[in-house]
Amino acid sequence: MALAGRRDRLGRVQLARRSVRAATDRQATAIARPPKTARGSGGPAGQRPKDGPPALLHRGDPLHRGSDVRVDAVGVRAYGHPDPQDIASRDMTIPALRELDESFQAWLDERTDALETYKTEPPDFDGKVELLRGLQHELFDAGWALYGWPEELGGRGGTVLHRGVIVDALERNGYPPRHVYEHLDILTPALARFAQPALCEKLFLPTLRGDILWCQGFSEPTAGSDLATLRTRATKVEGGYRIDGHKIWTSWAKWATHCFFLARTGEPEDRHRGLTAFVTPIDAPGITVGAIEQSNGNAELAEVFFDETFVPDEARVGDVGQGWTVAMYILAGERGSFTWLRQCEILPRLEELAATPHASEHADRIGESLMRLIALRCRSREVMEILAAGREPGPESSVSKVLAIDTEQDFYDAAREILSPGLDLGTAPDIDFWNEHYLYSRASSVYGGSRQIQLNVIAKLMISRGATAAASEEEEEEVAALRASVSEAIEQNASGREALEGLDWWSFAGTPADSFGRAAFSTWFEGQGASRVTSPALAGVRCAPIANELGVRPDEMALAVDESAGRLLVVGFDESTRWIAAERAEGPVAFEATGLTACESQALDGGLVARVDVDPHSARTIEVDASALARAADLGRVGAACEILGASRALLAMAIEHSNEREQFGQPIARFQAIQHLISESQIEISALEALCKAALEEWSAGGGRELAAITKAQAGRDGRSIAQRALQCFGAIGFTAEHDHHRYSRRIHTLDVVLGSYPTLRRALGAEVVESGRAPRCIQIWHPEASDT
Known part of the structure; x- marks a missing residue:
């Protein structure tokens, strides 16, 4: 069956879906709230009103206790209901992502001298918090901190993708990581979605400006990963709730002004159904904060005690008993948008590491870190797009979380090797920085949901579904139809050559120039890998x-x-x-x-x-244009990566099926955590490779993507081999027999690894280029090369 008919249908479907997606993105920012609050006149350069004497904002209000918000900074005039004429005079158009990036970069360039002070982090955390507070004030007062937030709450519209543009630009221009302000992106979306209108009106804009700093009170001494067992109690009293309990591992509580926490309003046997979310000023009567010094010398963590603390009814976030839903929304966003923040933060550090004296001797380690960072970048963008469309990422956020853990720990392992023995002996340049962050990276597999818990979440979905994520509901129906067409063609023809000819593949997929061509390109190579046919x-x-x-x-x-x-x-x-x-x-x-x-x-x-x-x-x-030959090599590498991806998917599907059917000790081996984790590890690598292949084809079609093609091919070679080994562990002895297909897939993957550049060769070349140029390529932006970026 020729694919041309499907190409025409796909074009019409995609056009319709882009319109729907644009409308959905706009609607996602239009959460039903009271009339929009003011944020100062003008566009991005608008300034806050300065008339009127400074005065503390609602100093006696329980929800504002502990905040030194002033009228001339973030006071009643700035946050009150706007003048209709002021609204009419504003340009409230949500900018395209590329346009926002260009405008924000121009603003940063114009204010280089004025903002230079914010690029040097003080050694102590008190100083860091004040520095970041000042930078957040600058971004808010100029309007940039309002992008990505609902207009109805005083923002300038847009989605999490708009916020991602701002963060990416700040990091690449040398501004420090967000540290204490990371909760702005983690907790504020939950406020916008679940909080009562009056509560949002009081807290939203002061949070965006950075005058309100948040901590998150979830974990307790007896409730870590098993959050549903938490014991902090919210007892209903007149006008609100009395809170009693003990939170621990509460990041940033020492510097926070407010706490977003969970408490039990139901009975212990209700578990997650008996939880409710609240907010409170951190200095409310009855709250005690005790800082916990960490192994890296910082006191980011704390324990928080509630002793008959009163919280008014209006401080409840969501309905009574809805706390688990609120918490899962927060964690999904944390494991989605937060992973974008992490790769933005580490990429500049990779450039710093590549500039150290012995980096050239460790080009392979530099290249490995770059590969992982770009895979995380591509994957994080996909999860952020799910969030921007108003959908729940579900277990996909757990995949991103594990990728972020592995990326961070691998990077600091590389730093330790490259700086060795200086990092361990204390003689390396900037030793305090590297020691602090190396030790902190060890905890990345614990905080925010441990690595093992994430593997459990992923495995349960994979095993119960009995298929890989390639067959997920997220996949567009026309692309699924392409897969079916390719499979049918391969089955009905004697050779891969005949199948290609029957599909008329070369006419539009040989050099993919549009979305359909890219889909047909990747679908063929993935199908070729899954079926192990050969073709030209x-x-x-x-x-x-x-x-x-x-x-x-x-x-x-x-x-x-x-x-x-x-x-x-x-x-x-x-x-x-x-x-x-x-x-x-x-x-x-x-x-x-x-x-x-x-x-x-x-x-x-x-x-x-x-x-x-x-x-x-x-x-x-043969006399051939060198650039044309190089682009053909790039496309060939992506094709080989797609073929490895198809073979890897097939192996994982076989491993899942076998694990569900094979019984040991009276039950399917799929119930054993060791098998579940093998499956999860493979799914994580497949998800990252899927994101890389898709992004590499897009960038190639737009005329670029050289480094991304090499990264994609190298990652495919590395991960394909590890997926094959894990599958063998699931199969056991039967997988090592000649009759079993495992060795056929493994042979194909290993052979493809060395075609057009092997993993070790490409990894070292990528690292050497970073060392020589002093630049770690970002490979993709948060927008797509062809996208309209509505």
């Missing part, structure tokens, strides 16, 4: 510029991946091959294939790689 697709994509010079079709080319003394190891060779292309130091050459025959090779996958003997002197030199 990879060779044709890589050799397309050479084929053009020779005047033949791309599918009439084969690719030599190794040449030695007249022996070629070739991909894509069959009876229809007319030319074999090879890469030599002096440039590309081609051997005429007429009359040549393939011999059995000793490659792990002899079906993928054939041996062809040639006269080395018969090679024809």
